[in-house]
Amino acid sequence: MWNWRRSGAAVLRVGAVWAAGTATLVALALVLPDFRLQSADGDSFTRVGLTAALGAGCFGLLHALVWPWLVRALLLVPALALGSLVFLLNGSLLWLALSAIPDGRGEAGPTTAVVVAAVMSVTSSATSTFLAVRDRGAQRRRLRRLAGWRFARSARGVPADPDAPPPGPGIVFLQLDGLGHDVLREALAGERPAMPTLAALCGSTHRLLPWRTDWSSQTGSAQLAILHGSNEDVPAFRWYEKETGEVIVSNRPSSAAELQRRAVARSGTPGLLAHDGASRGNLFTGGAAQAALVLSVAARRGRDQRSRAGYFAYFSDPANAARTAWSFTAEIAREIAQSLRARLRGEHPRVGRGGLYPLIRAFATVVQRDVVTAAVIGDVLTGRSAVYADLVAYDEVAHHSGPRGRDTRQVLRRLDRCVAVIAQATAYAPRPYHLVLLSDHGQSHGETFRAAYGHSLEELVRIGCGRPVPPEVRRGARREERTGAEARGTARAALHRPEPPPRPPAPDDTPGPRRTAPVVLASGNLGLISLPDLPGRASREAIEERYPALLPTLAEHPGVGFLLVHGQRHGPVVLGARGSEHRLATGEVVGADPLAPFGPGAAAAVRRAAAFPHAADVMVNSSVDPATGAVHAFEDQIGCHGGLGGEQSRAFLLAPLALSPPAGELTGAESLHRLFARWLREAADRPERRAPAPARP
Incomplete structure (x- = not known):
């Protein structure tokens, strides 16, 4: 009897979706001049309806039989190009469906066919979703289709016997990139919080904790430590390595792969996700067998580690492609309107938001999100034991709009809905799940270094070295090397774009002995200065001998908080204004402590980074306003992270109460790896039963 009821419900759903498609075709035929469902002599409304029903039925049948094979044939197409190609293929299927209607009653131009097919897909998807709201079995199937994954219980090792003990709980680690602890607390406060789903979790099933980042407060360092247990020798988001003459950039696929290789060799373990895990939208795999949208494997072609596989799974559903395309376009318009509004109001600080940025923002806040x-939902519904995913939307917008404000608050609301959908999916999973939310760093606000002082850090370094400042440096012509968050690298990989070749250090045009110009790189408000004409890691004494004015010029600048150099006599030394020093090896302070404005953990963080083999000859941290926490980014960003100062070093962890609390304060990203590894062991050792699932339809 139950099978008959299930079959009857399925037939009714198919009939309802068919009817919705038929009605959509009739309505579009009345609106679009280039689309008709009747003969040249005209037909009755009944005949038009029957023609529409035949066209909708053929279109649905082609989708069921042909569409999966078309998607399989497009696996080598650049990922985002697939999103556009889906519309053309969908329109082609509609054209074939209309061609099957006898007597030539179905006709549509090429452009019109694409539009009609997109509207049909969205209408059918919306109808199916509406009918499945109260049907838990249908809801589960809808979520599986949303994720674009085939549900294979036997492949996942889930017991087929419904009476068998359920598997132990899995853990979903969801990273809200760049969302600081204090900003999150504000988003959870009030009668109408900006993030109601997280507000409901906090205090009921979860505890909100802060954690302190390393000196390099950025995603490359944090994720490498969290997923692979070590961020040793990662001094910044980008740095120069003298022995190879190359610049390592965390969001380049080749650099990410090399950093992951080094971390695995250093830690001796494959990663946090090595046992039945999945890595989604990250810089690194964490040892996961399933990795999609992961930069460190962007060039691989393996079946399980094709970095763009998540895009294919998602865009294989034309309804997903249509919804995302609409949201993508709306986000571009939203960014243009918000940028114009900020300019008309004269808001400060403000940075340029033109060029490719509206597209990058739309990619981060719509496509990647x-x-x-969808990929996380698929992992949950296939019962993976551990999933780590990164949502970069807030971080990308905060860089250009600031950590607080209307723009970023809207992004937080949409991210909250993503968390709600993932939490909903866990109710239909074959095992219970713990949902862990965290950030990799916060964001500090402030006017850029160039806007505040009229010159860049690179110009200041050249002046201190007594070198000329080329026109391209004044104009900021190499901005692409100094700016850009994680989303840019992810977008480039999604488009299957080749990496730009690394630029070698430029020769110095100063008359006299031929020398190489200083290499100046930025990671938020952390600057790195390498002097290629001084071999190895240049000592303080060697720098003062070759460039006697450089260190005083930097240390006395009002926009510089402190410098880190390595002396032959005292080892690593932090230099500040008016001759102040903090000798890290002994803790001795000369004059006013230059690290005092940066908090009690600053000395330990800088001391650790000073021991990195690839720490720059001179590490520069911008000044910080003790009252407001404002810093000056050396990049073109008014919300920044990468160094010390302000809220960037204060990230959050929203931890389930069912898991053991951390022992003491969480300091450094490596402490999160140890905590998460302990939680995974707890979940594996202590299986939990949850309320029995409803009977299967």
Whole structure:
């Protein structure tokens, strides 16, 4: 009897979706001049309806039989190009469906066919979703289709016997990139919080904890430590390595792969996700067998580690492609309107938001968000034991709009809905799940270094070295090397774009002995200065001998908080204004402590980074306003992270109460790896039963 009821419900759903498609075709035929469902002599409304029903039925049948094979044939197409190609293929299927209607009653131009097919896909998807709201079995199937994954219980090792003990709980680690602890607390406060889903979790099933980042407060360092247990020798988001003459950039696929290789060799373990894990939207795999949208494997072609596989799974559903395309376009318009409003109001600080930025923002806040969310849902519904995913939307917008404000608050609301959908999916999973939310760093606000003082850090370094400042440096012509968050690298990989070749250090045009110009790189408000004409890691004494004015010029600048150099006599030394020093090896302070404005953990963080083999000859941290926490980014960003100062070093962890609390304060990203590894062991050792699932339809 139950099978008959299930079959009857399925037939009714198919009939309802068919009817919705038929009605959509009739309505579009009345609206679009280039689309008709009747003969040249005209037909009755009944005949038009029957023609529409035949066209909708053929279109649905082609989708069921042909569409999966078309998607399989497009696996080598650049990922985002697939999103556009889906519309053309969908339109082609509609054209074939209309061609099957006898007597030539179905006709549509090429452009019109694409539009009609997109509207049909969205209408059918919306109808199916509406009918499945109260049907838990249908809801589960809808979520599986949303994720674009085939549900294979036997492949996942889930017991087929419904009476068998359920598997132990899995853990979903969801990273809200760049969202600081204090900003999150504000988003959870009030009668109408900006993030109601997280507000409901906090205090009921979860505890909100802060954690302190390393000196390099950025995603490359944090994720490498969390997923692979070590961020040793990662001094910044980008740095120069003298022995090879190359610049390592965390969001380049080749650099990410090399950093992951080094971390695995250093830690001796494959990663946090090595046992039945999945990595989604990250810089690194964490040892996961399933990795999609992961930069460190962007060039691989393996079946399980094709970095763009998540895009194919998502865009294989034309309804997903249509919804995302609409949201993508709306986000571009939203960014243009918000940028114009900020300019008309004369808001300060402000940075340029033109060029490719509206497209990058739309990619981060729509495409990456939707695809990663769908991939996580698929992992949950296939019962993976551990999933780590990164949503970069807030971080990308905060860089250009600031950590607080209307723009970023809207992004937080949409991210909250993603969390709600993922939490909903866990109710239909074959095992219970713990949901862990965290950030990799916060964001500090402030006017850029160039805007505040009229010159860049690179110009200041050249002046201190007594070198000329080329026109391209004044104009900021190499901005692409100094700016850009994680989303840019992810977008480039999604488009299957080749990496730009690393630029070698430029020769110095100063008359006299031929020398190489200083290499100046930025990671938020952390600057790195390498002097290629001084071999190895240049000592303080060697720098003062070759460039006697450089260190005083930097240390006395009002926009510089402190410098880190390595002396032959005292080892690593922090230099500040008016001759102040903090000798890290002994803790001795000369004059006013230059690290005092940066908090009690600053000395330990700088001391650790000073021991990195690839720490720059001179590490520069911008000044900080003790009252407001404002810093000066050396990049073109008004919300920044990468160094010390302000809220960037204060990230959050929203931890389930069912898991053991951390022992003491969480300091450094490596402490999160140890905590998460302990939680995974707890979940494996202590299986939990949850309330029995409803009977299967």
